[in-house]
Amino acid sequence: MAASSSVTAFHSLRPPDGAFDEDAALATLRHEDPVHWEDPPGWWLITRHADVKHISRNPGIFSSRPRGPWHALESRFSMQADDGPTHRATRSVVSRAFTPRAVARLARSALAYTDEAIDGLITRGRCDIVEDIAIPVPMRVIADILGLESEMELFRAWTHTLTGAFQDDRTPDTARQQAAANDFSAYVRSVVRERSARPGEDLISAMLASEGEGVLQSFARDPLPGVPPGDGVLGFIAFLVAAGSETTRHGIAQGIRALLAWPGQHTLLRARPELMDSAVEEILRWTTPGRALRRTVMSTTELRGKTLRAGDSVVMLYRSANRDEEVFADPECFRVDRQPNEHLSFGIGTHFCLGANLARMELRVTLERILQRLPELRLDPDSPPRHFASSLVDGLASLPALFTPAGPDHGTRGGSSQGRTRL
Numbered sequence: 001m002a003a004s005s006s007v008t009a010f011h012s013l014r015p016p017d018g019a020f021d022e023d024a025a026l027a028t029l030r031h032e033d034p035v036h037w038e039d040p041p042g043w044w045l046i047t048r049h050a051d052v053k054h055i056s057r058n059p060g061i062f063s064s065r066p067r068g069p070w071h072a073l074e075s076r077f078s079m080q081a082d083d084g085p086t087h088r089a090t091r092s093v094v095s096r097a098f099t100p101r102a103v104a105r106l107a108r109s110a111l112a113y114t115d116e117a118i119d120g121l122i123t124r125g126r127c128d129i130v131e132d133i134a135i136p137v138p139m140r141v142i143a144d145i146l147g148l149e150s151e152m153e154l155f156r157a158w159t160h161t162l163t164g165a166f167q168d169d170r171t172p173d174t175a176r177q178q179a180a181a182n183d184f185s186a187y188v189r190s191v192v193r194e195r196s197a198r199p200g201e202d203l204i205s206a207m208l209a210s211e212g213e214g215v216l217q218s219f220a221r222d223p224l225p226g227v228p229p230g231d232g233v234l235g236f237i238a239f240l241v242a243a244g245s246e247t248t249r250h251g252i253a254q255g256i257r258a259l260l261a262w263p264g265q266h267t268l269l270r271a272r273p274e275l276m277d278s279a280v281e282e283i284l285r286w287t288t289p290g291r292a293l294r295r296t297v298m299s300t301t302e303l304r305g306k307t308l309r310a311g312d313s314v315v316m317l318y319r320s321a322n323r324d325e326e327v328f329a330d331p332e333c334f335r336v337d338r339q340p341n342e343h344l345s346f347g348i349g350t351h352f353c354l355g356a357n358l359a360r361m362e363l364r365v366t367l368e369r370i371l372q373r374l375p376e377l378r379l380d381p382d383s384p385p386r387h388f389a390s391s392l393v394d395g396l397a398s399l400p401a402l403f404t405p406a407g408p409d410h411g412t413r414g415g416s417s418q419g420r421t422r423l
């Protein structure tokens, strides 16, 4: 294998910073060395769609439990980093929050939150899609799922702390961040006391009721910065917030950015709104909000002629799988009518994303309302988008945009004249 500089540049799995063309580097890996040993840090980089599928579908060989040395790519504190009976038990409890009926109910909330966010900015003529819409909407939906919506400000301050922790893989280092984490954990502890005594319909109550079956164990094992060790409930909340709000946030923001970058596709979607479902799938493929996840090899195995030994780490690069020429025609083109679209943005197999339908719904509702209610949306030429750097997710820290402001009589909550959103 010719180790080109673009291949070795994957060393730290840093997102592109302008000097590094990540897609070109991924294409080089796919063609020249699709199962690539990178040392340091000492892991296999997996770039082909078929191989990511194979690894995800064979948990007996490729374990989700972290067994080797830690590194930045571990999501090590959660059900995502678990296997076997405890994973199945946890999954069956958590999945109750994501039934089609539950998602339909949450769609009404997502629509209301999106309209509230847009009502707050519609007369301004400018906004930051990330800060004003893509952060608050998914976060409020998760707060609903957990039954924590009464303390949104605490929740928001704490999620900022978590985001910081994800961004640079360090313990929050400012007194303010630590205070936000302390306030939030005190609040969660009071909620746990209350729900233990009087269970509700929310997911925290369901988790507490099933605690004896080991469902909170994997969240207690080795939690996020800012979460005290051994605190399964807080570990669980930290995981769900990260899994469900960071990713969806970047999908919404990068989705809008993609539509603005491909005006022909934007026009097509406006002309044919029935394409919204396939547009959402293409946004998921194109933006791939979850960049990479790791597995540990359990017994020596072969992949494309390479020997992977027990204990080795493999890193599945979802963005590369989603641009694999063997599966996608013209993978570098963003096409809202792409069919079929077998992207792997939600993974596949035993850990397939439990929030996939929720995320699809949130993307559809927010994008529909943004397109319906913010006419002539365009990038702000004086304020370019800022990239969000993380080894786990890929997205935007800000997306400043301009639009034609509505007059004072614009109405609230997206009156019927502003277009309909399917629930």
Ligand code: HEM
Pocket (backbone or CB within 6 Å): 056, 064, 079, 080, 081, 091, 094, 142, 240, 243, 244, 245, 247, 248, 251, 288, 289, 290, 293, 345, 346, 347, 348, 350, 351, 352, 353, 354, 355, 356, 358, 359
């Ligand atoms: C665009 C948004 C999202 C993306 C790209 C995404 C992506 C993923 C991926 C790649 C996995 C892991 C697959 C694996 O290990 O094989 C995953 C797992 C998971 N996701 Fe998502 N996700 C998104 C939204 C959400 C939302 C909204 C929620 C819930 C509020 C959520 C909850 C979960 C959970 C609970 C798991 C763990 C499943 C398991 O380990 O069995 N995700 N997600």
